[in-house]
Amino acid sequence: MDFQFDNERPIWLQLADALRKQIVAGQFLPGDRLSSVRDLALQAKVNPNTMQKALSELESAGLIFTERTNGKFVTNDSRAIEAARHALAEAQAKRYLDEMQSLGLSPADAAAYLTTATTDRRE
């Protein structure tokens, strides 16, 4: 895990976003135990408190849960993960439409560019 930080946003938020992405992308399976906060902080080269705050964010979003003496785990509630994925995907789609609109392009144009880009990718 190698993080590249953007000075503009709180680091804990950037960490939370990155971890959220990893979870919804299936890089951690439901029920998986996460590394210790201390280890995650080391890997990300941040203060453990910062990592703790990021994980709290995910926990309050229902993506992970804590077993007091055991560690933190990815939720078993795959519907919650799915919901998070859905939210992120929706946000990306909106962002894409906004960007295309700012280029003077309609949603139909946006869809057309998408199919083109998809085809290019397959070749």
Next chain:
Amino acid sequence: MDFQFDNERPIWLQLADALRKQIVAGQFLPGDRLSSVRDLALQAKVNPNTMQKALSELESAGLIFTERTNGKFVTNDSRAIEAARHALAEAQAKRYLDEMQSLGLSPADAAAYLTTATTDRRE
């Protein structure tokens, strides 16, 4: 024109990107005269040299041209503008697909989210 700068990227590049967007979006028409370099710099609260560098970038990309003692103008070559718009749109589409892929979603999923988001927007 109000600019919000990202510390990670050179200001002149961000300025060039923003102006490029405005041009391809049709906020300036072909042949329009831009504000003076000094004025643009004032508006963006940057040094004139920085703005100059941004405009040089657009000029070498063929989107604007200079009449030495008169000012800078949007190119009359609407094909060049169209080409720039196409390139930007393609880049956005690729970026969107990449983001969705990193969420574990296929191009087909990406397209589906797009239609949903489009519908939401219309309502």
Next chain:
Amino acid sequence: MDFQFDNERPIWLQLADALRKQIVAGQFLPGDRLSSVRDLALQAKVNPNTMQKALSELESAGLIFTERTNGKFVTNDSRAIEAARHALAEAQAKRYLDEMQSLGLSPADAAAYLTTATTDRRE
């Protein structure tokens, strides 16, 4: 490297031209590391920013590339160098023909003078 400046043209352009010539003439081999921007500026007795602008020109022409903390290097793409040489040679040939034409001489005359001058040189 000793530069003689012409007041009529921008120094950075003259620097770029001189360096371009050295590269295409093979005075730097593909992959060679250039002196640091600061050193080159000292040698040419110009401000580092001016030298930087000259080098940016060569970089955007694909003749040199940058390793961010390491220095600038002549491109390994010998075809790019060859292309640049070709372009420069063509320009010189055109210039020669123009000059001869302004003396009232035909391209055939130009060619004839060329063979004479070549012979003189060999003797």
Next chain:
Amino acid sequence: MDFQFDNERPIWLQLADALRKQIVAGQFLPGDRLSSVRDLALQAKVNPNTMQKALSELESAGLIFTERTNGKFVTNDSRAIEAARHALAEAQAKRYLDEMQSLGLSPADAAAYLTTATTDRRE
């Protein structure tokens, strides 16, 4: 006649060069009367003394002669004009060869580029 001066060289030399070119190119015919020094100076926007010096140069080169009360005339000696043309052409040819050599190209290459440029011109 519109002159563009190079700050590096004496203006009278630049004037002499320009006039010499016009004569050898046949823009003045042998025996033609030149405008008065005063008029030529006005046209070129230089001091009459400067123009005088330029004309003296041409006179000592045998390209023009003075009739005391009448003005200055292009020489009737068409061989002198021809010789001047020859000298200028030779200088251009040498210059061309030098430039090509500084690009790492042989006289043979120079000749080849010349034929190419000639062909391009005809098309």
Next chain:
DNA sequence: GTGGTCTAGACCACT
């Protein structure tokens, strides 16, 4: 007034 060039000097990230 316009754009363009140049210098001087500072600061940054990277290694």
Next chain:
DNA sequence: GTGGTCTAGACCACG
């Protein structure tokens, strides 16, 4: 040490 960016301020040609 490297390249890169940015600012401040001056000067120039053109009209």
